[in-house]
Amino acid sequence: MTLAQTSPSRRAEQDLVKGEFAFTADDFRHLAAMLHADAGIALVEAKANLVYSRLAKRLRKLGLDSFKAYCALVASPAGAEERQNMLAALTTNVTRFFREDHHFGHLKAQVLPNLIARVRQGGRARIWSAGCSSGQEPYSIALTLLSLMPDAGRFDIKILATDIDPNVIAEGRQGYYSAETCTPIANDLLTRWFQATGREGWTVGPELRQLVSFRELNLMGNWPMRGQFDVIFCRNVAIYFEEETQSRIWARFTAQLSPGGSLYIGHSERISGSAADLLSTDGLTTYRLRGAGA
Ligand SMILES: C[S@@+](CC[C@H](N)C(=O)[O-])C[C@H]1O[C@@H](n2cnc3c(N)ncnc32)[C@H](O)[C@@H]1O
The missing domain is CATH 3.40.50.150 (Vaccinia Virus protein VP39)
Structure with missing residues (x-):
């Protein structure tokens, strides 16, 4: 059975991206909702790999073993500073001098x-x-x-x-x-x-x-x-x-x-x-x- 064919509740618990840290559709939804609330940025699930790779560095730095733990941290008052780091990691800052000249x-x-x-x-x-x-x-x-x-x-x-x-x-x-x-x-x-x-x-x-x-x-x-x-x-x-x-x-x-x-x-x-x-x-x-x- 593919991920797309599984029931919604099971799918939410399965890994969206295979890698060092567990990263489920639920985790993605939580992070996307926070980014939307904080910065107005709309993330679609197709960006899951990008979210994973940008935030995996933060998890490593913080010594966390799953995105679930990371979501709990950034949703808590103690994680306010890390939420700012998350925002910085998820914004795209590409720019150039005289872009669109x-x-x-x-x-x-x-x-x-x-x-x-x-x-x-x-x-x-x-x-x-x-x-x-x-x-x-x-x-x-x-x-x-x-x-x-x-x-x-x-x-x-x-x-x-x-x-x-x-x-x-x-x-x-x-x-x-x-x-x-x-x-x-x-x-x-x-x-x-x-x-x-x-x-x-x-x-x-x-x-x-x-x-x-x-x-x-x-x-x-x-x-x-x-x-x-x-x-x-x-x-x-x-x-x-x-x-x-x-x-x-x-x-x-x-x-x-x-x-x-x-x-x-x-x-x-x-x-x-x-x-x-x-x-x-x-x-x-x-x-x-x-x-x-x-
Ligand atoms: C792709 S860069 C564009 C930079 C420059 N304007 C250009 O065209 O080269 C997008 C910038 O928008 C910023 N940004 C995203 N959401 C924002 C928000 N809600 N408020 C202020 N800046 C935001 C990002 O941090 C990022 O630096």
């Missing part, structure tokens, strides 16, 4: 010139990289800004970079990247705004660092930011949420955009729900809130 071309040609003119006249401008991972996205935004406005640090133009995972926030703050990670950065920008760190890599320089503030923030929770944003990047984050959560998050971003503000989303994401009526698009996953110019 047409967004940066659009930002440079269509959006930043107005914002720069405004801040040069004494106004303010705010940009948010939501789900920023280890910092490559917000630093790419800052580099695009510096390429047009090398003295940006003297004006009231700032980039907020947030993520749920404290480990990637720490990496972004540290601002050290290997030479290979830096290959998408144009050489003139790299040598001007980074500092060579040995032969191995580059560290963000002071002018670049000054433009970006990193904060831990769960998009499912409250957003403490008071002001509105002229530009929001939220790319390759909502793809892990189910449809209803996506619609809710697009509506919240729309409410947080200033009139005429821009929203950039990932290439495989689409705006759904009530936000779709409030945003116009150029068809390249770049949206603008209908209203006055930015």
Whole structure:
């Protein structure tokens, strides 16, 4: 009899993945429910192998012998810190400098010139990289800004970079990247705004660092930011949420955009729900809130 043919109750107790630790469908359901409750991320059972391999390291480290014991730990008050580690282990942090580079071309040609003119006249401008991972996205935004406005640090133009995972926030703050990670950065920008760190890599320089503030923030929770944003990047984050959560998050971003503000989303994401009526698009996953110019 195959796993698919067994009764639901027996199936829940059988191992989903064969390996060092017992990992049943019940264990998977518990972990998926916690990840959904904490981060809005929807995990399907087809991801069982991935969950197993990412968390097996945690079980080994903690000296646990089964996922059942791990589930009990992360569900208990004593396991609050480990629950954070679980979240960090299960989020996907893949990113790159200038990923989906047409967004940066659009930002440079269509959006930043107005914002720069405004801040040069004494106004303010705010940009948010939501789900920023280890910092490559917000630093790419800052580099695009510096390429047009090398003295940006003297004006009231700032980039907020947030993520749920404290480990990637720490990496972004540290601002050290290997030479290979830096290959998408144009050489003139790299040598001007980074500092060579040995032969191995580059560290963000002071002018670049000054433009970006990193904060831990769960998009499912409250957003403490008071002001509105002229530009929001939220790319390759909502793809892990189910449809209803996506619609809710697009509506919240729309409410947080200033009139005429821009929203950039990932290439495989689409705006759904009530936000779709409030945003116009150029068809390249770049949206603008209908209203006055930015
Ligand atoms: C695949 S990375 C995308 C990084 C970057 N935006 C890009 O496109 O290169 C997704 C990021 O979203 C973060 N994330 C997932 N769920 C989140 C949530 N509920 N709140 C905030 N960040 C979240 C993950 O920690 C991860 O760093």
